[in-house]
Amino acid sequence: MKLYYSPGACSMAPHIVLREAGYKFDLEKVDIPNKKTAGGDDYWKINPKGYVPALKLDDGQVLTEVGVICQYLADQKPESGLAPKFGTMERYRLMEVLNFAATEIHKQIGALFNPKMTPEMKEVQLGAIGRRFDALEKSLAGKQYAMGDKFSVADAYLFTVLNWTGLHKIDLAKWPNIKSYIDRVAARPAVQETLKAEGLHK
Numbered sequence: 001m002k003l004y005y006s007p008g009a010c011s012m013a014p015h016i017v018l019r020e021a022g023y024k025f026d027l028e029k030v031d032i033p034n035k036k037t038a039g040g041d042d043y044w045k046i047n048p049k050g051y052v053p054a055l056k057l058d059d060g061q062v063l064t065e066v067g068v069i070c071q072y073l074a075d076q077k078p079e080s081g082l083a084p085k086f087g088t089m090e091r092y093r094l095m096e097v098l099n100f101a102a103t104e105i106h107k108q109i110g111a112l113f114n115p116k117m118t119p120e121m122k123e124v125q126l127g128a129i130g131r132r133f134d135a136l137e138k139s140l141a142g143k144q145y146a147m148g149d150k151f152s153v154a155d156a157y158l159f160t161v162l163n164w165t166g167l168h169k170i171d172l173a174k175w176p177n178i179k180s181y182i183d184r185v186a187a188r189p190a191v192q193e194t195l196k197a198e199g200l201h202k
């Protein structure tokens, strides 16, 4: 399979999962503004939504959406233990975190990358992010990872988007559980390999 990615973007979540699960895979960088792959292909033709990530499967199908790709990868290798079994309450808890990561963290922090954001709107946005962080801070209390003691695909997604706090100089002093969670996930060998492969060594 091949993952279409952009360094440090949300495509890093499935990239981490590919490495955590021990997949053999190819990577192709996408120039997002120009919608071109490193190999010169028109990215619109690969993912008509124009954004990363996209995962090209061995049968030629293309799967999109971070949370779905991550779950697909975990389910193809159940022995990786990266997602609870489908249909269990634990699986719904995982999907709850993935959805929170997507809509409440990814899209809220992601909005700060918009160069047209005014200082006033940035203030509003930072307020919303702070409220989501307050909730996340509580949910991480006493836990190693989002689902408890075991790393899961939810951590790959949360880590990827929380990592953007550094780029936006969001001070995490108010949220010590989040800060130590980011450091804990960053220290995992597969995460270090991912950062290195994307040219973002930490």
Ligand SMILES: N[C@@H](CCC(=O)N[C@@H](CS)C(=O)NCC(=O)O)C(=O)O
Binding pocket: 009, 010, 011, 032, 050, 051, 052, 053, 064, 065, 066, 067, 102, 110
């Ligand atoms: N809902 C999508 C969102 C993906 C997304 O926001 N990707 C960003 C990078 S983090 C992107 O490629 N944006 C470029 C664009 O929207 O044109 C998913 O879950 O995969």
